[in-house]
Amino acid sequence: SRIWRLRNERLECLTRDHSRIIGDNRQVLTRVMGGDTRLDVDYSSSDLQVGDVFLLTSDGVHGFLSRSRMQGIVRASGQPEVAARSLVEAALASGSDDNLSCQVLQVDGLPDASADEALRQRGSLPLPPPLSPGIHLDGFTVKRELYASVRSHLYLVEDDSGKPSVLKTPSVNLEDDRDALERFVMEGWVGQRLRNAHLLHTLPLPDNPSCLYQHLEFIDGVTLQQWLKEHPDVAVEEKLYLADQLLNGVRALHRADVIHGDLKPDNIMVDTRGLVRIVDFGSCHCRGMEQHNAGIPLGTRDYSAPELLDGVAPSEQSDLFSVAVIIHEMLTGSLPWQGRYEKSAHRPLPPLQGHNAFVPLWINNVLQIALQHQPKQRFTDAAEFRDALRRPVRSRKPVIDNDIRQLRIWKGISIVLGVLLLISVATR
Known part of the structure; x- marks a missing residue:
């Protein structure tokens, strides 16, 4: 097989054949996987350019077509699918009796710089x-x-x-x-x-x-902080709609392996159409890029998850904690536990209805989960959090409590079985 590149009207073979012609025009392989205990691998690296066309052909194709013929077919075909089929058909027409394999790839665009x-x-x-x-x-x-x-x-x-x-x-x-x-x-x-x-x-x-x-881009709107000041009497349903949009944006961030790290009302905008937009990526952490994440300042204290103060790296769950704080403030005008989140490890979330009687009771359960002190006890991702806000949910015990309860049950069963076994042996 060979790899070719068509660039600037010139078709160039990028690989070297691992075969040789000997005797009466007989072709033999000089290197093959499994042919020896050692395998030498050819490797090269080159920059891509928009418009490059790459071909992968077996000798059933390039053994029966000249370089200029292949170049002409690719240039005339326009589309990779058409070029691949045309090359195979041309090789068959030229008498190819070997297996024919051909792939054509065209570079239409390049990714952003690393x-x-x-x-x-x-x-x-x-x-x-x-x-x-x-x-x-x-x-x-x-x-x-x-x-x-x-x-x-x-x-x-x-x-x-x-x-x-x-x-x-x-x-x-x-x-x-x-x-x-x-x-x-x-x-x-x-x-x-x-x-x-x-x-x-x-x-x-x-x-x-x-x-x-x-x-x-220019966003024609105001920060969420300013929007809440301008709409003090807006219905709870509209605030929950904004929260739903916010979680959609956070979900998109996390799907791109990006942790925002500083979610707060001043970093969220509401445009003139009512669309929520997350801004300011200066505190973002990118997964897999620890060398660039080092030294990024912590987010704003009032909206940061408690584990961040202990030096734990930001995560999806710490972002979701920040979102829960924002939603609590949107619905009540105050921070949960007055911003003293160390209390979340020992005290349940005070009912939101003490600040806003129009908040549905089940929202307490949703925010109680999202504001758990231990990250693993919160929602697993933004989609789960968003779906919980869309319909009533029951309160959920922390996972660790369930594990301890189940462990105690099995210990009790084991003790009972042990006693019964001893009684059985003693009465024989």
């Missing part, structure tokens, strides 16, 4: 200059500042067509903080991997950006 590539490409970019209304940067015109903190700034900008978007820039305070700047690059890389209606969309950067920034 995390290391993103750091290498953007990590050395300078910080942007101070931005103010009217300044032009890489084709964007700054309209106004949306937000500023000691770590970052958000600016509303417009492109040449007048379409609004947002530039997020690192604060000048981070100029000498290499770790913080790397986390800023990683935040942009994470955002480019996320595709969901309830997550902030990261937009493509211009070619060869002049400085370090993120290009984000």
